[in-house]
Amino acid sequence: MEILDKLKILADAAKYDVSCSSSGSSRKNTKGGIGNSHISGICHSWSDDGRCISLLKILFTNYCIYNCKYCVNKVTNDVPRAAFTPDELAKLTISFYRRNYIEGLFLSSGIINNPNYTMELLLHTVKKLRLDYNFNGYIHLKAIPGANIEIIEEAGRFADRMSVNIELPSDKGLKLLAPQKNMNSIFTPMGQIDSKIIENKYALQRYRSANKFVPAGQSTQLIVGATDDEDFTILNLSESLYNKYHLKRVYFSAYVPVSKHPNLPDISTPPLLREHRLYQADWLLRFYGFTSSELLDKNSPNFDIDFDPKCNWALRNLHLFPVEINKADYEMLIRIPGIGIKSAKKILAARRFGPLTYDNLKKIGAVLKRARFFITCQGKYYGEVGIDENRIKKSLLMDSSKQNNNKKQGEQLSIFSLYPSLAPVENHLIEIGEDFK
Helix, strand or coil, X not given: CCHHHHHHHHHHHHXXXXXXXXXXXXXXXXXXXXXXXXXXXXXXXXXXXXXXXXXXXXXXXXXXXXXXXXXXXXXXXXXXXXXXXXXXXXXXXXXXXXXXXXXXXXXXXXXXXXXXXXXXXXXXXXXXXXXXXXXXXXXXXXXXXXXXXXXXXXXXXXXXXXXXXXXXXXXXXXXXXXXXXXXXXXXXXHHHHHHHHHHHHHHHHHCCCCCCCXXXXXXXXXXXXXXXXCHHHHHHHHHHHXXXXXXXXXXXXXXXXXXXXXXXXXXXXXXHHHHHHHHHHHHHHHHCCCCHHHHCCCCCCXXXXXXXXXXXXXXXXXXXXXXXXXXXXXXXXXXXXXXXHHHHHHHHHHHCCCCCXXXXXXXXXXXXXXXXXXXXXXXXXXXXXXXXXXXHHHHHHHHHHHHHHHHHHCCCCCHHHHCCCCCCHHHHHHHHHHHHC
């Protein structure tokens, strides 16, 4: 099979993995080498359907011995199959990089023969890039669950970031849709990578010449909507992954109905808004000091699709509001809907020179369409409807409806909506790759 045919099949097969990230690593170029990675990360470009295109995002192979019901590459699916050799994939990456088409590599794979064999092929590929081609650009590599830790550890010395995808958020879901996998086989390499990262940090403090190990940390992916797991279960798992394994990111992927099976949900479109709410909640966990048990509980196990998680929390905790904007501490300010971290810091800085007015808040950048229901300013309440959950909800929904109507009237048209026949941006890489025939 021609290398361009392989590229077309394996780039398309990789689009369902959203856990690609390209930040947090600093790898300087060396004499005679090619490229570098900066701590601020690669500038991402996104295709119309949300896929990252600044990395060459690709599978080593879409052959797979597993039969995960939700996966387009499962062994029983009748789809075109292909596999690179390490030399082919390394050469392709370097060719694309030299032409400035990409700035790094995101490499995953189906499981061919067994986990060890697959992980060895991935290791051979990244070693060839680093040692034979002196490539110092960004590499995100998948760690294959079930592979020997020795192979994974060696791969970690050549990769900037590694990820072990959990996919389904519970053992029950795995048994239902991916019976050949289990949580232990996923958490074991995740824990081993975390231990090695911590060990490497201490080594780098003592010896500047120590080799780096996965300097950009590790991440994972959770599929949302393939099972009946509630948002509370998913968010709880995310929180424990951050706390226990120090993950840099947990990515959420709305289930895409690519296969039919009695155990799979009968839906026609992915639950993208639910995915969005989980990303918002994840942001609150990582930067706003919330815990999963504050945002959701067994009585309210799923997010309200109509309201963002912070607003949802505030509506369920109206006894804490209204908050006087001139007296609240930083921790409370960032919990007010419509006030973010930057706005809260500006409020604290401005308060040193005198009390703030409602107009001052507008200039600071607070989103008063939401915040006004939860604050007082110099003792005055601007919410109009009072601290009443139903009336606040009604007003917020009306504001949201007006905003959506205004967006539709002035919406910028996408070239992909005008010309549906245009190939996705990843296929653009195929076209420019004609140079490599």
